[in-house]
Amino acid sequence: MKLHVAVWAGSLLLALVVGMALASLVWTPYGPLSIDLTSRLLAPNAAHWLGTDEFGRDVLSRIMTAAASSLIVASLTVGIALIIGGCVGLAAGYFGGLADRLLMVFNDTLLAFPNVLFAFAVIVIAGQSKYGIVIGLGPAYAPTVARVVRSSVLSLRERAYVESSRVMGNSSAYTLFRHVLPNCTAPLLMLATSLFGWIILAEGTLNFLGLGVPPPAPTWGNMLASGRPYIEAAPWLCIAPGMCFALTLLAVNMLGDALRDRLDPRTRKF
Numbered sequence: 001m002k003l004h005v006a007v008w009a010g011s012l013l014l015a016l017v018v019g020m021a022l023a024s025l026v027w028t029p030y031g032p033l034s035i036d037l038t039s040r041l042l043a044p045n046a047a048h049w050l051g052t053d054e055f056g057r058d059v060l061s062r063i064m065t066a067a068a069s070s071l072i073v074a075s076l077t078v079g080i081a082l083i084i085g086g087c088v089g090l091a092a093g094y095f096g097g098l099a100d101r102l103l104m105v106f107n108d109t110l111l112a113f114p115n116v117l118f119a120f121a122v123i124v125i126a127g128q129s130k131y132g133i134v135i136g137l138g139p140a141y142a143p144t145v146a147r148v149v150r151s152s153v154l155s156l157r158e159r160a161y162v163e164s165s166r167v168m169g170n171s172s173a174y175t176l177f178r179h180v181l182p183n184c185t186a187p188l189l190m191l192a193t194s195l196f197g198w199i200i201l202a203e204g205t206l207n208f209l210g211l212g213v214p215p216p217a218p219t220w221g222n223m224l225a226s227g228r229p230y231i232e233a234a235p236w237l238c239i240a241p242g243m244c245f246a247l248t249l250l251a252v253n254m255l256g257d258a259l260r261d262r263l264d265p266r267t268r269k270f
Contacts, residue, residue: 017067029049090181137199
């Protein structure tokens, strides 16, 4: 029963965020970059449901546009991390020996760097944009994926069906992608949900520090940063993006916990 409730609650919250992001691609109540100095710092009202900022821009419109940016960045980053980390983990776990040691030394070296610091170094080179964040955060989270995949492959490579594939003369690549990788799906799905939440938070941190998407393009992080000086006079400027972070992370965590309870044999209820 608890699993059922968590799935529905998490799905509804995430659907709300995704729906808001999709709607912003075709419609917003006002232009997210439209300045109206006669409507500066208006409290939430019938015309502006979440109020306006210091330049008279509609907060709801900017929140909707920022949701699309955050979801695109998180989705692309998770995809890059899964591809890079998955390939490294598959090779290290399956071949073992020297290849495993070399790959894991390099992997653990990257794992020692704080993710945001690694992304910052890449953004300095690639430039400030949402794609710069993707290029920075994707490889930063790949070592975590590699560790999870490697541990799964180490237990799978000794299974009878993998050995049978080798005996039949199938290539290592065929065996890896036909027999080993599909059996890593469950831990990868659980990790992907966690990564999605971590990356939303990391992307927000970079934007809050001014290292991500440059203004005036809206993101939840830079909206928090720009609203900080007005927190007493106009608290809605921080409450709105802060609640978006909280609801998105809550939704992802609820879905991740439900997925873990469903797929992890150690917590699955028969």
